[in-house]
Amino acid sequence: MKTRRTLAAVVATALAISLSACGTGGGSSGDELKIGYIGGASGFSAAFGVPTRDGVEAAVKAVNADGGVLGRKIKLVIADDKGDPTASQTAMRRLASDGVQLAISGSSSAASLAHQSVAAQNQVLVISPIGSDPAIIENQEGTPWYLVNVPSNTIFGATMAEQAKKSGTINSVAVFDRDDAYGNTITAGFVDKAKEVGLKVTGVRTYAIDKKDFGSDLISALGAEPDALFLSGYAEDSGLIAKQARAAGFTGTILGTSPMTSPQYIEVAGEKGANQSYISTASALLVQSNASEEQLEFVASWTKENGQAPNDYQLAAYDSLMAMVQAIEKADSTDAAKVRDALLKTEFTGVSGPVGFDDDGASRRPVYVVEYLDGMWQEPKY
Amino acid sequence: MNDAFAYLVQGLAQGGVYALIAIGFSLIYRSSGLLNLAFGEVVMLASLVAFTMMADAGVGFWLAGVVCIVVAGMISMATDALILQPILKTGNIANALVASVGLLIIFNQVGLIVWGADPLTYPENLGDSPVHIGSATVAVQSLWIMGISLGAVIALQVFLRRTPLGTAMRATAMDRVASQLMGISPFRVAMTAALIAGVMAGLSGILLGSLYFASYTLGGIGIKGIAAATIGGFGDIRGAIAGGLLVGLAESFGTAYVPSLATNIAWLLMIAVLMVRPQGILGVAGRRDD
Numbered sequence: 001m002k003t004r005r006t007l008a009a010v011v012a013t014a015l016a017i018s019l020s021a022c023g024t025g026g027g028s029s030g031d032e033l034k035i036g037y038i039g040g041a042s043g044f045s046a047a048f049g050v051p052t053r054d055g056v057e058a059a060v061k062a063v064n065a066d067g068g069v070l071g072r073k074i075k076l077v078i079a080d081d082k083g084d085p086t087a088s089q090t091a092m093r094r095l096a097s098d099g100v101q102l103a104i105s106g107s108s109s110a111a112s113l114a115h116q117s118v119a120a121q122n123q124v125l126v127i128s129p130i131g132s133d134p135a136i137i138e139n140q141e142g143t144p145w146y147l148v149n150v151p152s153n154t155i156f157g158a159t160m161a162e163q164a165k166k167s168g169t170i171n172s173v174a175v176f177d178r179d180d181a182y183g184n185t186i187t188a189g190f191v192d193k194a195k196e197v198g199l200k201v202t203g204v205r206t207y208a209i210d211k212k213d214f215g216s217d218l219i220s221a222l223g224a225e226p227d228a229l230f231l232s233g234y235a236e237d238s239g240l241i242a243k244q245a246r247a248a249g250f251t252g253t254i255l256g257t258s259p260m261t262s263p264q265y266i267e268v269a270g271e272k273g274a275n276q277s278y279i280s281t282a283s284a285l286l287v288q289s290n291a292s293e294e295q296l297e298f299v300a301s302w303t304k305e306n307g308q309a310p311n312d313y314q315l316a317a318y319d320s321l322m323a324m325v326q327a328i329e330k331a332d333s334t335d336a337a338k339v340r341d342a343l344l345k346t347e348f349t350g351v352s353g354p355v356g357f358d359d360d361g362a363s364r365r366p367v368y369v370v371e372y373l374d375g376m377w378q379e380p381k382y
Numbered sequence: 383m384n385d386a387f388a389y390l391v392q393g394l395a396q397g398g399v400y401a402l403i404a405i406g407f408s409l410i411y412r413s414s415g416l417l418n419l420a421f422g423e424v425v426m427l428a429s430l431v432a433f434t435m436m437a438d439a440g441v442g443f444w445l446a447g448v449v450c451i452v453v454a455g456m457i458s459m460a461t462d463a464l465i466l467q468p469i470l471k472t473g474n475i476a477n478a479l480v481a482s483v484g485l486l487i488i489f490n491q492v493g494l495i496v497w498g499a500d501p502l503t504y505p506e507n508l509g510d511s512p513v514h515i516g517s518a519t520v521a522v523q524s525l526w527i528m529g530i531s532l533g534a535v536i537a538l539q540v541f542l543r544r545t546p547l548g549t550a551m552r553a554t555a556m557d558r559v560a561s562q563l564m565g566i567s568p569f570r571v572a573m574t575a576a577l578i579a580g581v582m583a584g585l586s587g588i589l590l591g592s593l594y595f596a597s598y599t600l601g602g603i604g605i606k607g608i609a610a611a612t613i614g615g616f617g618d619i620r621g622a623i624a625g626g627l628l629v630g631l632a633e634s635f636g637t638a639y640v641p642s643l644a645t646n647i648a649w650l651l652m653i654a655v656l657m658v659r660p661q662g663i664l665g666v667a668g669r670r671d672d
Contacts, residue, residue, distance in 0.1 A: 046499040208645040210602060212594045215392040215521065216637035216644075223385055236501050240594055247521035249512035267503050268595055272510060 032075040033068070033334055035060070035324065036095040036124070038088065038115065039106025045083025047235050047264050048130055048313045052106025053078065055129075055310070055317025058302070059325075069325045070334065081107055085114030096122035101336040102328075104320050106313070109133035109153070109182045112146070120145040125336040127324055127343070129316035132156065132258075133181045137362045144361030145336075147343060149320045151282050151367050153182060156257040157189025159280040160230065163369045164255055165197040167278075167380070170228045172200040173255065174221035176214070176241055178233035179206045186232035186257055202226045207237075214241050218248045228253040228278075235259050239268025246273045253278060261286060261312050266372065277372040278380055282363075283312035284353035286370045286377040291353075298351040312352070319350030387518045389634045395524035397630020398531030399593075402586045403607030404614065404622035405538065406579035410462070412555035412617045413568075413575035414470055419482040420461065422604025423489035424580060426597075428454040428587025430493055433502045433596040443506040443592070451584030458580025459573055461485060467572060486601070493598030501595035508592045527589050534585055535623055538578065542619065547574055555617060609648040613655045615665020624664055 037056050040049030060074045068074060079095050081088035088111035095103055096118070103119070105112055105128040112131035116139060119126050126146045128136070134152040137144070164170040173194065177187040187204065194201050202224035205217045221229065222245070229245060231238040231254065238260050245254070246269075254274075258281040259265070266274040284290040285299060302310045310318075327343035328334055347356040347364075356364035371380040403425060410418045428450045435446035465485065469478040508526040512519045542548035547570075553561040554571045562568055583604075590600055606629060611617075614625025629648045637644040655662060 042494065042499045205641060210599070211645070212603065213396055213633075215396070215524070216389055216634040217641075219385055219388045219392065220638050220641075239501075243510065244521065247510045247512060247523060249514075249519040264500060268501055270503065270510065 031072050033070075033072040033328075034075050034077050034098070034100050034102075035321070036077045036079065036098075036100035036103030037106065038079045038081055038091050038095060038103060038126075039130070040083035040108065040111070041080040042082050045081075045108045045111070047262055048108070048259065049081075049083065049106045051262075051311055051313035052104075052130055052317040055314035056104050056106070056321050058314070059318045059321035063321070063325050069328050070332070072334075074325075081111050081115070083108055083111060085111050088112075088115040089118050091115065092118040092124070093122075096124050100124060102324055102334065102339060103127075104129070104317065104324070106130050106317060109136065109185075110180055112136055113139070113181060116140075116146050123336055125324075125340045125343070127320040129313065129320045133185050135181065135185070137360050140361060143340065145340065147340075147357050147361040148363050149316055149323065149355060149357075149365065150258075151363050151365055152189075153185035153257075154189035154192075155367055156280045157186040157191075157232065158193035159367045159369065160255050160257065160278070161190045161193035161199055162197055163278065163280070163380070164228060164230075164253075165194075165199045167253075170199070170253060170255075172202050172224070172226045173228045173230050174202045174224060174226040175204040175230045176217070176221070176232065176238075177204050177206040178209060178231075178237060180209050182234070183209075183232040187230075190230055190232065209233075209237070211237065212240060214244045215248070218245055218250070222248060222250055226252065228255050231256040231260070233259070235262040235264035236268055239265045239273065242269035242273040242277065246270075252276075255279075258282060258312055261370070261377070263311070271375060274372050275374070278369060279372070280367050280369050281312055282352065282365045282367055283315060284366075284368060285310075285315060285351075286312070287368065287379050289379060290368055292349065294349070295351055295353070310351075315350075315352035319352045319355050322350055323348070323355055385518070385638070387516070388520055389638050390631070391515075391518075391520045391524050391528070393631035393634030394627060395527040395531075395630070396633060397610075397627035398528050399586050399589050399603075399626075400606055400610040400629050401623045401626025402531055402534060402582045402589075403604050404610035404626045405535070405619055406458075406582040406586075407607050407611045408614075408617050408619060408622040409551075409575040409579045409582075411611075412619075413551065413572045414462075414467070415558075416466060416470060416475060416478050416482070417608070417616075418461075418466060418485075419479070419605075419608075420485035420489055421458070421482075421579065421583065422607060423486050423493070423601040424454050424457050424461075424583040425587045425590065425604035425607075426493055426599075426601040427457060427489060428584040429591035429596040429600050430497045430502070430587075430598070432588040432591050433497070433504060436505050437502070443504070443508070443588075447584070447588045450588050451581050454584030454587060455577045455580030458576045458583060462572060462576035467569065490598055490601055493601075497596070497598060499598070501597045502591075503595045504591055508589075523593055527593065530585065530589065534582065538619065541578075547571075551575060606648050609652040611662075612652050613662060615662025618662065618665045621662050621664035625662065628663075 079091035081091040092115035129149040132150045132153045254277040327339045331338040331342035431453045432446045432450035509522040550566045610625035610629045614621030636647040
């Protein structure tokens with residue numbers, strides 16, 4: 001009997017300790033605050049997953065150097081989802097079981113859509129500077145657990161169609177549609193806006209995400225003599241299309257969206273392939289006239305430390321972590337629900353430009369159009 | 383008409399690379415009766431070795447090509463001699479097949495770990511200018527690839543038909559038991575086949591790397607060589623060439639006229655051929671020692 005009472009006392013004490021641990025909110029490890037990072041460190045998603053992680057790590061380093069948040073140092077818990085939606089769900093479960101309640105996601109849209117429900121079930125608050133598929137916001141009912149710090153694909157595609165029409169030199173466009181959640185929504189935004197503004201779409205060629213040879217697609221697409229090609233893919237596939245289009249004799253303009261601001265696009269396409277590419281991007285910094293003095297100072301300091309200038313992913317990731325930190329301070333708590341409420345009211349100008357969220361978690365960041373010409377990004381000449 | 387010509391050139395160039403890879407699969411199968419699934423990954427490793435030679439060692443495209451062909455030949459021979467042949471000697475071909483699946487995964491991971499996930503663009507390639515033939519425009523790389531593939535196929539035919547070792551390889555392909563009774567060493571034939579297959583892998587690797595980029599993901603293209611070899615007739619060199627060209631042309635014209643099927647057209651063709659003519663277009667119904 002005495003043994004049974006002792007056992008009951010031990011169980012009760014353990015339960016009390018574990019309940020009190022749950023009550024502190026925001027996964028903690030001693031005095032450290034755990035913040036998760038989920039994203040692809042390998043495969044095609046590494047092109048944005050790795051720089052996003054770099055940006056988050058740099059922000060964590062800066063916050064910790066400044067004394068941390070609410071007096072606690074941040075401990076970054078990293079989960080690699082390899083760009084795979086199924087692996088992404090497992091990675092998010094791992095973060096949740098590791099006590100993470102606040103996270104930044106560098107996952108692709110497809111992977112974000114897959115792990116979004118796992119995050120909501122476990123009440124993990126996520127900011128994604130990458131997941132630009134409009135379905136990520138549309139899927140959420142009620143108060144959001146998944147906030148995006150990047151304009152939606154529809155806006156990126158539509159902006160490019162609008163700007164192409166405004167150029168006055170582009171009247172017809174052949175579209176290459178990457179066949180996944182990202183590419184399809186970018187294409188839909190572009191084609192819908194093109195119809196609205198009277199830009200002729202000569203054809204839409206949908207391609208498998210692992211396709212490497214676009215020779216025959218280009219023969220068909222260029223047969224209609226379009227003024228421009230619109231590419232809805234990532235840096236690697238868009239780079240291949242641009243490279244092969246130039247090799248097939250295409251001298252017109254190439255239009256695309258933010259993944260093509262990655263150095264990987266220029267690397268794969270080559271200087272000749274990438275020249276005369278117009279890209280819609282949320283990064284103000286690609287063209288210095290769009291950037292503030294503070295942003296330029298940040299770029300100079302980053303460049304000094306890392307040997308090269310930060311890209312859009314690194315900047316947006318840096319700001320996402322900073323938004324989370326500002327919201328924690330505003331809420332004076334690491335409880336995910338309280339941080340989320342504060343986050344929805346947070347607005348500031350970060351290193352990537354203005355940061356802010358709508359009530360449904362959508363980003364309020366503006367979209368810019370830049371041109372890659374003669375080896376550098378600049379304001380479009382049209 | 384101009385478009386049809388451009389699709390034809392595009393299809394033949396792509397098909398030329400598929401043919402080289404299919405020849406590799408077929409040579410290994412002819413000599414040892416094994417479908418070595420890891421062979422496509424040797425193509426991938428060759429493309430990465432060529433990148434290292436050009437980008438890190440600073441050698442030119444053609445010398446890098448020679449080095450990557452030698453390395454691919456060595457990988458192919460070592461794989462065969464040290465792993466697949468000893469397993470085949472136990473008489474269990476299923477075990478050798480499973481081992482080749484293991485090698486496929488290991489090679490792929492070696493590519494990823496050593497060279498990383500990013501696509502690696504060659505500092506030099508076969509040129510990126512368009513060439514005008516009549517009123518059609520084709521990429522100069524397509525013409526190079528057609529020429530190099532044709533040269534490799536002719537050289538292989540000369541070797542198989544005009545040299546004693548080539549004759550021994552053909553004899554083994556026709557009847558392994560009888561060729562052994564005639565004093566032909568099956569191990570020597572297998573090693574020669576593995577070496578030539580490796581040469582084909584090296585050539586394919588540098589051509590694909592030049593056309594696209596070098597990457598651990600290139601093995602996916604290599605695996606299409608299986609479809610090409612099967613369509614043409616597994617184990618038959620002329621069949622491998624015909625199968626490769628057919629797959630290239632089907633993909634090229636398929637992309638133009640039935641784009642929704644283009645991604646899977648090689649596999650659809652393969653299944654259709656297997657159902658109608660299981661030995662492939664130019665294959666024979668079975669080996670005499672089967």
